[in-house]
Amino acid sequence: MRRITAISAVAAILLTAHLNASPASAQAAPAAKEPAPRLDTPSGLPVPRFVSLKADKTNCRTGPTFDHPIRITYMRKGLPVMVVAETSDHWRKIRDSEGDECWAHRSKLSGVETALVLVDGLSLYRRPTISAPLRARLGKGVIGRIETREGDWLRVSANGVKGWAVISGFWGAADIFTNAAAQN
Secondary structure, three states: OEEEOOOOHHHHEEEOOOOOOOOOOOOOOOOOOOOOOEOOOOOOOOEOEEEEEOOOOEEEEOOOOOOOOEEEEEOOOOOEEEEEEEOOOOEEEEEOOOOOEEEEEHHHEEOOOEEEEOOOOEEEEOOOOOOOOEEEEEOOOOEEEEEEEEOOEEEEEEOOEEEEEEHHHEEOOOOOOOOOOOOO
């Protein structure tokens, strides 16, 4: 069983007091072509859509019942996942950032909007421009809570630090605002 473990806060965020380095542009992993969003779902919410894991430990199964064996145990509260299918009895087929798919009960999912940092050293700025002062650099694997979006920028908070970063440096944020009110 694969386990995704939390990254320590100290290793995850490298705070910077005074940096003169030029910001590296984040390169997102190539996006798999997704089907057009469907609205004729049991929940009435669009599929696909992003949600996050509600608990520190989430068992994900091979099929949409508690009788199916556990396929993956996620150990990251807030990890963004994409809902790719759902059943009328509250099961969601989810996909993680690595492309693994499994079934989770909706009670294990949250509508809290989060995004996963894809690159090490993602620059976090005070304002949504690379000419703004740098607040921090985020490590690969950090989960940020999305506060808002402005163009190609996200305002996120991670481990008590808030700021702006380019959206292409994250997984889990691309369609989150067009899928307004995405819940589980």
